[in-house]
Amino acid sequence: MIGFPILSLMTFLPLVGALFIFSIRGDAALVARNARFSALYASGFTFLLSLFALSRFNKAEAEFQFVEKTDWFPALGISYHLGVDGISIFFIVLSAFLTPLCILASWESIKDRVKEYMIAFLVLETFMIGTFCALDTVLFYVFFEGVLIPMFIIIGVWGGPRRVYSAFKFFLYTLFGSVLMLLALLTLYFKAGTTDIAVLLENPVARDLQMWLWLAFFASFAVKMPMWPVHTWLPDAHVEAPTAGSVILAGVLLKMGGYGFLRFSLPMLPEASAYFAGMVYWLSIIAIIYTSLVALVQDDMKKLIAYSSVAHMGFVTLGIFTATAQGVQGGVFQMISHGIISGALFLCVGVVYDRLHTRDIGRYGGLVKNMPKYATVFMIFMLGSVGLPGTSGFVGEFLSLLGAFKVNALYAALSTTGIVLGAAYMLVLYRRVVFGPQDNGDAAAMPDIGMREAAIFAPLVLLVLVLGVFPNYVMDRVSPSAERMLALYNKANGIAAVEPAAGDDEGGIFP
């Protein structure tokens, strides 16, 4: 244990930073400069705190750690309850890691209303970290929904030409799901009499009720993920969002859906999860194939990567709902890895967008000549996205598929087509942007990445490779909590421990 409330500190430090920036007054240029630095310091220090938490995280422990609990509304039994386990800790580190990078990435590209922009990002960070720390359903809901507001503003104010349409689409889509989730949370409260997640985990509700609750949660998390067919807000939101907004959107916000499945659906509603698993598999498979094909024909770089995110999240949902050790850990790892890789890919798009102000793939070409460093960096993330062994992209994808294969070989076979299609759209993108003759004069004149951009990419490149070769740093910490969750799941479904896949519909060996 640590002697101070590290989770609260991490959650609210960015908010303090935001308040500080809010109070800055004076000359516009100076305010912008101060706002940038303050935001960088606040988020940077939060990141250091998260690393400290990670270093103190006990990897043998499956239960929640760094727990903080104080009464909030004692009359209603609602408390301020924070804590992390192996499933959530890496999402917190990921959020804290990406935010300073985003602030660095916006250093020069955001020129208007810098102060407000930085405030929005820091508030967003508070909500993101809070979502992953919260162990009380009310607190969780506040953070989970709160995220929408700064993101809505970031897209709506600093976005592209169709930003208002996209922002509203994003907001309404996610709100629609959230309302249903709120109903589910209220029902849980009235049935179980508590809002404490740790308690709810241990006491599943009746099977019939689970079904309704599951669907309500599903509406919210599936939109967030996003799963097919409620994914159409994502490409629009990405296309219009500023680069840093896309990074956070793809890097962290999508993971809230997966996190929700892991925190609520599977352990609290195990029987319903088992019941609906088949539907999730099929939706995931459709997502993987459908969106990969759609990605193939896009002419907009950001849209292409956005669709690839939907496909990659398909592997996550597929893995999680197999309820196998491989599937769940693969799903978690895939989310973390996708957070890094897709975030990095959006940054890559941002680099050329800053120079040429277009996302049209056809306007680029032959960049390897004038931007060799950029080409190398982009290549590494492209290969990571393709799921090349040795990059982090492979581990999650493969383990998820392995989990799926245990349940039913057909699911695995259909989903594995994703690795062919994924290679196709990414390589085509890369080829059109980076290789080929230099047909466009202005694209050929762009300078290579500078020091600031190199500083942003360096840690991302390193992480993609290190996690690809030694993923066990993450796996070791995820696995106790994942196993504990699976134990709850299996107990409720009456499946004997160890071999969760044996009794499933198809698969398994028989002589």
Add this chain to the structure above:
Amino acid sequence: MEILAVFTPLLGFLLAFLFGKQMGDRGAQFVTCAGMSVAAFVSVVLFFDVVFDSDPRTIQLATWMTAGDFSVNWALRVDQLAAVMICVVNIVSACVHFYSIGYMAHDSCRARFMSYLSLFTFAMLMLVTSDNLLQLFFGWEGVGVASYLLIGFWNHKHSANAAAVKAFIVNRMGDFGLALGVMSAFVIFGSVQFDAMFEKAPELAEVNFMFMGHSVHALTLICLLLFIGACGKSAQLGLHTWLPDAMEGPTPVSALIHAATMVTAGVFLVARMSPVFEYAPFALEVVTVVGALTAFVAATIGLTQFDIKRVIAYSTMSQLGYMFFALGVSAYGAAIFHLMTHAFFKALLFLGAGSVIHAMSDEQDMRNMGGIWKLIPTTYVLMWIGSLALAGIPFFAGYYSKDIILESAFAAHSGAGEFAYWMGIAAALMTAFYSWRLIFMTFHGAPRADEHVMAHVHESPPVMISSLIILATGAIFAGALFYEPFVAGDTGGHEGLQIISHEIEIEREVEAPVVEEEHEENIWNRFGFWGESLKVLPEHDTLAAAHHVPEWVKLLPTFMGVLGIFLAWVLYIKRAGVATRIAAVAGPLHRLFFHKWYFDELYETLFVRNAWRIGRAFSLKGDKQIIDGYGPDGIAAWSQRVASGIGRLQTGCLYHYAFAMVAGLFGIVTWFFLRAGF
């Protein structure tokens, strides 16, 4: 030492790639070549260590990933099979590295090129030294990426980029099978670690597995899925279309990757998994038939091509077919033997072709060559050596390995084996024919290039030629030298040079009398050379049977080789011009061969265009019209309509409201009455 053999190329890559600018081209060439030389030297030492002291070993490096009961390590497994592969890879790669110094002398990105070559070598070494299927997959994909980078090395060319992407994606289709194979292996064996799998294979020989609603033989399923992967990487029929296009890469790449090493990964995979394949007879049959068809089809295409590198590429594909049907009839030793000899003579042929292209100012079309043999005599002689080895002319390397493959196929006495034998014989004829067609068109006859080019024809620099000479030595002697240890059974049929295999020979003589009685037990270790690394069931022991086939079976391949050369001589020297007339007479057949059996066109219409069409339909129809149209946009439009409709209701006229009230009241009353049960 194992670490040195595998990781020095990686070090070379990292240094040359990251600090290429600082150290300059010379520096990059030096570090990569030095790294490869060290690796090549160490691997030879390792070979003697492992093979002659019968000391296979596995070194665990680190854990890769653990999830539940799934756990995989990074490890170096150096057994006899791996030792042979390491040697082949490192030696050929070292030759290619040195050759590239000369060949790429005028390129502006030499450092990058050298670093990619080293990266490729490293990936290939990780592949062959893997002790589990997943690390093998790592190396497998690693060589895929390196090959992608090298094929597209001249990335300003559209054709090079297209070829690179095509190579990667077609390989990925194979990987689709391989990945599923790895997963099924885990589900069935409970592990993807080789030793654990091999141990369990015999007891699982009778087990079935539910796959896509059908109950299938578990081991056959694994083997077939892995074989799909092997087909992709080794360009077997169906997934071969990338290999000829890969010739867009610089010639050293073609030599290293698309002849000597990467494409043999599939052969290695099947050989490595021999303890599992042995219990999946149906899978072996499939391997045999696919291999035989590949050998035949590729040879027919090779007959008609004009690009010098493509001819050699199709011959590579055809030779890979030989290796596969050797694997299919359980003659794993023969397949690896051919893999090794082929690595030498095919690298030699490619680099020789490169030397020709270099001399002809980057001309690759044989129709624009001719009459240059006097100008580049060394290259000419070396090409002859390579071709003689390829055609299987006695006492050159290819003769030993190809013959033993064909004899094994015949000795299998199965339908598939016999089919493979005759396909192989036909391919042997064609191989010899197109090899000499290549030599005659390139070197003989009247010069067809313009004067400018002809004036420039020059022999390659010594750094290139010396690499060629090393390879030529291999192409001449490797067969005779290694015949005995690699493939000779308990009754050696041929006389080979036995310097190296001396020790083994002595052991064998001691054991010889016992062999007959303890056939079944001893058979596992009969090939002292391979130790435990290859496994053959007693009833599949075609290599031993190969020595007892009728004499005509042994002589036919050689005869075909000579006949092929003779025919080529008649058609291209004696009566030049007849060839075109034959092509015209056999119009449809010639077109079929020339257009590569229309595989590319078929795939283009079937997969590529449809993928794009479906993608567009999903994007415009699915997402925009259906999901958005009925979803968010539809609801938004609908709510707007409803809102404006309701707005219009507010008319402000009293009698409208009164009417609505009465109607509402009437409705409520009716509903109550109905509910009450009228």
